[in-house]
Amino acid sequence: ETGVTQSPTHLIKTRGQQVTLRCSSQSGHNTVSWYQQALGQGPQFIFQYYREEENGRGNFPPRFSGLQFPNYSSELNVNALELDDSALYLCASSLDPSRTYEQYFGPGTRLTVT
Amino acid sequence: QQQVKQSPQSLIVQKGGISIINCAYENTAFDYFPWYQQFPGKGPALLIAIRPDVSEKKEGRFTISFNKSAKQFSLHIMDSQPGDSATYFCAAGRDDKIIFGKGTRLHILP
Numbered sequence: 001e002t003g004v005t006q007s008p009t010h011l012i013k014t015r016g017q018q019v020t021l022r023c024s025s026q027s028g029h030n031t032v033s034w035y036q037q038a039l040g041q042g043p044q045f046i047f048q049y050y051r052e053e054e055n056g057r058g059n060f061p062p063r064f065s066g067l068q069f070p071n072y073s074s075e076l077n078v079n080a081l082e083l084d085d086s087a088l089y090l091c092a093s094s095l096d097p098s099r100t101y102e103q104y105f106g107p108g109t110r111l112t113v114t
Numbered sequence: 115q116q117q118v119k120q121s122p123q124s125l126i127v128q129k130g131g132i133s134i135i136n137c138a139y140e141n142t143a144f145d146y147f148p149w150y151q152q153f154p155g156k157g158p159a160l161l162i163a164i165r166p167d168v169s170e171k172k173e174g175r176f177t178i179s180f181n182k183s184a185k186q187f188s189l190h191i192m193d194s195q196p197g198d199s200a201t202y203f204c205a206a207g208r209d210d211k212i213i214f215g216k217g218t219r220l221h222i223l224p
Contacts, residue, residue, distance in 0.1 A: 042214030105157030
């Protein structure tokens with residue numbers, strides 16, 4: 001059984017650029033949630049995908065978008081990057097949306113926007 | 115309000131002592147309250163969780179105490195060990211949404 005993996009580990013982008021982050025969910029999990037964790041803060045919920053559909057969204061603007069694929073892996077896309085987007089981006093997978101609190105987190109992607 | 119307030123921000127405890135972290139929430143619609151542990155360079159990992167119909171849950175050295183009327187819950191780590199040094203997050207959730215506290219950085223002195 002493989003855990004949640006994320007790529008890349010680190011990324012440096014310039015303000016205004018676009019970025020795509022990737023996540024492979026734990027085997028058997030059909031639900032993926034994405035979080036933004038600023039330095040010294042708790043993770044903030046961005047959105048959740050369940051069976052390839054967006055299942056809920058936090059207070060993030062539309063330039064944050066996502067996809068989930070038939071194998072339940074997922075992407076987070078951020079357009080028009082801003083300096084405040086610099087953070088650790090975490091994805092987490094769970095058996096289904098009702099088991100979100102039992103989600104397994106990946107190690108995260110550290111995004112730096114300059 | 116969807117906030118979860120966590121305290122203290124940082125905590126230093128002697129090895130063998132009891133570490134206590136407190137959280138308060140506002141939204142009575144929350145129906146599960148997990149605690150996560152995060153080591154540097156890693157994602158958070160679920161430590162223990164409780165539902166609001168239970169006042170206490172214990173797993174090994176970790177205990178959650180839950181006070182529904184006060185809308186507060188706390189994590190107690192008994193016999194704290196240096197390996198427990200990490201950042202701890204409380205959270206509150208319902209269905210697919212979880213709100214995290216800002217975290218407590220715990221350091222256990224050897």
